[in-house]
Amino acid sequence: MREPVTAYVGLGANLGDAAAQVRAALQWLQALPQSRCVAISGLWRTAPLEADGPDYCNAVAALHTRLTAPDLLSALHALEARAGRERPxxxxxxxxxxxxxxYGDARIESPRLTVPHPRWQQRAFVLVPLHEIAPQRVSAAALAAVADQPICRW
Incomplete structure (x- = not known):
């Protein structure tokens, strides 16, 4: 049996009741096979970075999982579909x-998956909640670099 890996998942929603959707997704994450949710950040409000639309509700969760990174990604996509996610x-x-x-300390580059996420260090909505649950993963310099991006508790 595979040793568990600590994976960090960013959650976001900005349609409908975004906070309820993120809370539901956190419950679904806790039910993933071969996985256990070990930390959940608070909920954070941010404006969309690259498009117009309602504010986002964001969070980050830490999972101990025995799923491979591609299998975990597939499970995450299934949860997005369950929530009615469309990609127009x-x-x-x-x-x-x-x-x-x-995904642990893994570096993965494939057509389907890039880990670490390619833009994770450029986004306050990732770094602030990640710092909340895993401060060792976020440097002071990274937080300073996104300090101009508005973010507040939900």
Whole structure:
């Protein structure tokens, strides 16, 4: 049996009741096979970075999982589909967005998956909640670099 890996998942939603959608997704994450949710950040409000639309509700969860990174990504996509996620265009508003941010210390580059997430260090909505649950994963310099991005508790 595989040893568990600590994976960090970013959660976001900005359609419908975004906070309820993120809370539901956190419950679904806790029910993933071969996985256990070990930390959950608070909920954070951010404005969309690259498009117009309602504010996002964001969070980060830490999972101990025996799933491979590709299997975990597939499970996350299934949860997005369960929430009614559609992808009409890049950065479209969404009912639920689940990003595999980090998978242990793995570096993965494939057509389907890049870990660490390619933009995780550029986004306050990732770094602030990640710092809340895993401060050792976020440097002071990284937080300073996104200090101009508005973020507040939900």
């Amino acid at each position: 265009y890049r950065n479209a508003p969404r009912t639920l967005d689940l990003d595999l941010l980090l």
